[in-house]
Amino acid sequence: MSAPTPFVPGARAAFTLGIETTLASRRAWLTGLLLGLPALLAVAYRVAAASGVELHLTGWQVYGDFAVTLYWVGLALPLVALLQSSGYAEEVEARTIVYLLTRPVSRASLLVGRFAAYFVFALGVTLAAQLATFLLLASQEGAGAFFGRVPGLVRDAGVLALALLAYGALFTLLGVLLRRPLLPGLGFLFGWELLANLPGYLPRLTVARHLRGLLPYAPPVEGLFGLFTPLPVSGWACLLSLALVIGGGLTLATLVFERREYVLPQ
Amino acid sequence: MSATIELTRASRWYGAVIALNDVTVSVPAGVTGLLGPNGAGKSTFLKLAAGLLQASQGEVKLLGEPAWGSPGLFSRVGLSPETDAFWETLTGLQFLVGLLRFHGWDEAECRRRAEAALELVALQDARDRRVGGYSKGMRQRLRVAQALAHDPEVLLLDEPLTGMDPVNRRRIIDLVRKLGREGRTVLVSSHILHEVEAMTRRVLLIHNGRVLAEGDVREIRELLDTHPHTVAFRARDPRQLARELVGSPHVLSLTFGAEGEWLTVQTARPDELYARVPEAAIAAGVSEMFATDEDLESVFRFLVSR
Numbered sequence: 001m002s003a004p005t006p007f008v009p010g011a012r013a014a015f016t017l018g019i020e021t022t023l024a025s026r027r028a029w030l031t032g033l034l035l036g037l038p039a040l041l042a043v044a045y046r047v048a049a050a051s052g053v054e055l056h057l058t059g060w061q062v063y064g065d066f067a068v069t070l071y072w073v074g075l076a077l078p079l080v081a082l083l084q085s086s087g088y089a090e091e092v093e094a095r096t097i098v099y100l101l102t103r104p105v106s107r108a109s110l111l112v113g114r115f116a117a118y119f120v121f122a123l124g125v126t127l128a129a130q131l132a133t134f135l136l137l138a139s140q141e142g143a144g145a146f147f148g149r150v151p152g153l154v155r156d157a158g159v160l161a162l163a164l165l166a167y168g169a170l171f172t173l174l175g176v177l178l179r180r181p182l183l184p185g186l187g188f189l190f191g192w193e194l195l196a197n198l199p200g201y202l203p204r205l206t207v208a209r210h211l212r213g214l215l216p217y218a219p220p221v222e223g224l225f226g227l228f229t230p231l232p233v234s235g236w237a238c239l240l241s242l243a244l245v246i247g248g249g250l251t252l253a254t255l256v257f258e259r260r261e262y263v264l265p266q
Numbered sequence: 267m268s269a270t271i272e273l274t275r276a277s278r279w280y281g282a283v284i285a286l287n288d289v290t291v292s293v294p295a296g297v298t299g300l301l302g303p304n305g306a307g308k309s310t311f312l313k314l315a316a317g318l319l320q321a322s323q324g325e326v327k328l329l330g331e332p333a334w335g336s337p338g339l340f341s342r343v344g345l346s347p348e349t350d351a352f353w354e355t356l357t358g359l360q361f362l363v364g365l366l367r368f369h370g371w372d373e374a375e376c377r378r379r380a381e382a383a384l385e386l387v388a389l390q391d392a393r394d395r396r397v398g399g400y401s402k403g404m405r406q407r408l409r410v411a412q413a414l415a416h417d418p419e420v421l422l423l424d425e426p427l428t429g430m431d432p433v434n435r436r437r438i439i440d441l442v443r444k445l446g447r448e449g450r451t452v453l454v455s456s457h458i459l460h461e462v463e464a465m466t467r468r469v470l471l472i473h474n475g476r477v478l479a480e481g482d483v484r485e486i487r488e489l490l491d492t493h494p495h496t497v498a499f500r501a502r503d504p505r506q507l508a509r510e511l512v513g514s515p516h517v518l519s520l521t522f523g524a525e526g527e528w529l530t531v532q533t534a535r536p537d538e539l540y541a542r543v544p545e546a547a548i549a550a551g552v553s554e555m556f557a558t559d560e561d562l563e564s565v566f567r568f569l570v571s572r
Contacts, residue, residue: 001331002338005370013367020364024355095351099412101318103368104341261320263280264349 002104007112010105014113015120018087022121027083031122034076036129038067042136049140059140060149064217067133068156073163073211077126078193081167082185084118088257089175095264107258115172115250122164127157152216159214166207166242169249176257204233207245213238269294270420270451271315276324277475278310285310287475288324293453297446299462299483300455302472308455309348311472312422315453316345329420341369344413348424348455350405354398358389358408361397362415369416383415388437402429410438414445421445423454427461439464459483494518494532497539502551504529510546514539 004010022028045062049055057065088111091097100110134153139146170188174181196208203209213233233241269292278286286307293315302308313319314326317333317340326333329342352361362380363373371379384390387407392400397408406429413421423442427435442465446452456462462469463483471479471486479486501507507529508520516535523530533539543555 002329002336002342004338005341005368009370010368013364013370016367017364020356020360021353024353095347095349096353098318098345098347098349098351099365102316102340102343102345103365104338105368106337263319 004104004106005109007106007109010103010109011113011116013103013105014100014110015117018114018117019121022084022117028121031080031084032125034080035072035122035125036132037076038063038071039129039132039136041067042133046136046140059137060145063133063137064152064156064215067137068130068160069212069215069217072126072130072160073215074208077122077160077163078167078189078207080122080126081118081164082171082182082189084122085115085168085171085175087114087118087175088172089179089181092179092262092264097262098264101262108254111172111176111254111257112250115168118168119164122168123161126160126164130157130160156215159211162214162239162242162246163207163211166211166245166249169246169253170207173249173253173256176253176260204241207242209233210238210241210245270329271453272325272327273311273314273321274325274327276314276321276326278314278319278322284475286314286321289475289477290324291470291477291480293451293470295449295451296468297442297452297454297466299466299469300453300472301457301459301462301469301486302455303457306457306472307475308457308472309424310475312345312424312453312455316343316422318345341416342418343420343422344416344418346409346413346421346423346426348428350402350409352397352405352408355396357394357396358384358400358411359393361408362412365412366415379415379417383411386414386441387411388434403431403434406430407434407438410441418450420451421453423452425455425457427456427458442466494534495539497531497533497555498523499529499531499543499547499550499552500527500554501529501547502527502553504550507546507550507552510549511539511542514542 005013042059042062045055045059049059088097091100101107103110130153134149134156138149138153171181171185174185174188178184193206193208196203196206196212210233214235271293273289273291276286276289277284289311300308300311310319314321315328315333317326317328317336320334328336328339331339333339353364356364359377359380362383363376366376366379367373369376381390381393384393387410389404389407389411392404397405400408406426410423410426413423426438426442430438439461442452442454446466452466454462454465467483469480469483469486470477499507504522504527508522511517511531512520514533516533516538518532518534520532521530522528531539543552546552547555
């Protein structure tokens with residue numbers, strides 16, 4: 001039997017190619033813009049504060065409630081995960097997958113390498129945007145308050161990384177299962193994930209609930225959702241659930257990808 | 267010669283469409299042409315041989331191993347696909363180096379091999395240009411380059427000459443012949459007989475998912491030569507041309523076109539006809555001449571109906 005290239009060099013090659021193709025794409029700019037929006041907002045906030053405009057929220061509230069909880073965890077990171085990690089469906093659509101499937105590596109190493117490329121790229125952009133937003137907004141109330149909030153920066157970075165991993169694993173699975181995963185993915189994000197706002201146990205079936213369970217912020221909820229209070233979930237339960245989503249999603253995606261036959265359009 | 271590609275009662279269907287039907291064939295080392303009209307099943311044959319598709323029925327072996335589910339084989343096999351798809355924002359060199367890394371070589375070795383492959387297909391001057399800016403012929407040559415950059419024992423080339431200019435067409439034909447002489451197995455598909463003839467004498471004829479014939483291209487050429495060829499002439503005086511040709515034993519029929527300046531000739535021996543034409547053509551004032559059924563599809567239909 002001809003032996004394939006070992007797993008790690010194979011995954012490393014897939015990672016490097018994934019990073020190269022991502023960095024050279026227009027989508028990289030779109031991702032940067034999407035994830036960097038709170039940093040721009042933070043600049044606007046500081047300019048407004050310096051100009052004497054009366055602001056109803058403190059910088060820390062804007063950072064924690066809006067930027068981290070509502071924007072990154074609730075919207076931008078799931079969207080970036082959907083755009084970036086469902087890449088195999090895109091390779092099939094663009095018919096470039098033929099080059100990957102004719103390399104002497106296991107499909108598992110292709111999938112893991114490609115997932116790592118998505119994660120490293122998206123996390124790098126996210127953390128840069130988070131750090132800039134934090135520096136601008138958390139320093140508004142003086143040095144003492146700022147240094148007291150630094151541990152929160154590290155915790156938030158961990159939650160953002162978990163969000164990228166969890167949604168990335170789910171959308172990787174969707175990407176190897178479906179030829180066009182974008183619409184079902186959006187349906188999942190703006191349909192199923194809204195269950196996180198309902199009372200009772202239903203929110204525990206969502207990724208969003210377990211991510212929010214790791215954050216201390218409590219963004220104001222308006223409208224009908226404001227009537228409901230989801231049952232609390234412990235931090236450990238949240239971590240365990242997210243680990244299951246990440247591990248289960250990637251394992252299933254690998255199993256499907258290993259066996260799937262890709263018939264390319266002529 | 268031992269077979270490097272073996273299909274045993276292999277069939278492949280997509281839903282209700284049968285792309286390859288109960289094919290049993292062996293491909294030995296050297297160059298083999300896979301000849302058939304568009305939609306004959308050539309690409310499916312190559313994808314099955316490359317292990318990109320699984321046979322719906324039967325068995326496909328490559329270098330003695332099952333072609334499907336053996337990723338290690340790709341260190342010994344190169345496939346140049348028909349589909350014109352690339353990561354458009356990468357340069358030609360980045361594209362090749364990126365694919366060579368999957369073989370586990372270090373960066374310097376990948377680069378050395380990529381540069382050598384680009385030189386083989388005369389793309390060294392365009393190596394730092396983005397693939398998105400390449401012409402159709404350059405993209406075709408880059409597909410060939412990625413198939414042979416890792417020095418494989420088996421090369422599967424799907425319509426490798428499409429879109430190439432005459433100089434590079436010649437270059438790739440010479441390259442294929444050289445690879446065959448080196449003892450590699452090269453299976454090259456085409457729907458144009460003279461392209462295949464330029465590369466090899468051994469051909470597989472495929473039509474409607476079945477291998478109709480295999481063997482020396484000269485035998486197939488003789489077989490094809492018994493098929494009536496149709497040649498159309500545009501002449502100032504087509505009746506004069508008809509008078510010159512009507513006595514020839516190889517002319518099967520003559521038909522005048524509706525506009526009064528066309529003559530269509532059916533012949534069993536086109537070579538003999540072409541030999542007689544020059545003198546007759548001068549007298550009749552022939553301005554255009556073309557073979558109407560060089561399309562392989564019509565030749566295959568004829569073969570199937572025999």
